Amino acid sequence: ARLKVARVYARIADRRRDHLHKLTTRLVRDNQTIVIEDLTVRNMVKNHSLARAISDAAWRQFRTMLEYKADWHGRNLVVVDRWFPSSKLCSTCGAPAGRMPLNVRSWTCRCGAVHDRDTNAARNILAEGLSVIAWGGGVRP
Template sequence: VRNMVKNRSLSRAISDAGWSEFRTMLEYKADWYGRRVVAVDRFCPSSKTCSVCGEVVPAMPLNVREWACRCGAVHDRDVNAARNILAVGLAVAACGDGVRPPRT
């Protein structure tokens, strides 16, 4: 959250969101229903990684909402990030903590 607040155009909305309280309530509800909350590494390049082939785009500014990978897949940035976060969360749930994206 500290790094997201540095974005001048989004800082007020992010500060008002109350992320700590949201996570606390999410973990409480997960315990209530017998579920597990998996926190994904904050440096995971979820929106820059192709969910089809796994290639990571070196740089992608925030104004790019759709992009095409070299494998031919066309991605919406948010949908692609959601798919990658789900995959990382399922990998952590199946293999245990410490699953991280490959570093280059």
């Protein structure tokens, strides 16, 4: 029984690793610059309600693969600081929002723009990463 369970877990790990290799290879080949956010996965796994999902996503392994493949292919990999308020800044006007708990998935800025939290964060991370390349960071394009 232990051998059967071990085979199943090994097969799942192989599938996950294969998927990560294919995804990171496609990202590195299709893009000249890749911008990611620095996350403290070690601290995020301490949250018992999210730990399994975070571990299953293999974020650390994904980042490691992106780093060495970007180096192999001569691509730029920019890592935005973990304290950058990516989901709390309006990607339209740049105004910071107030305190926002994680259950708030969309919000409206003072300028009238309605933001999905994840899409807004992705836009802000890209803008910050490009400003890091151009000016050393801290400048909004």
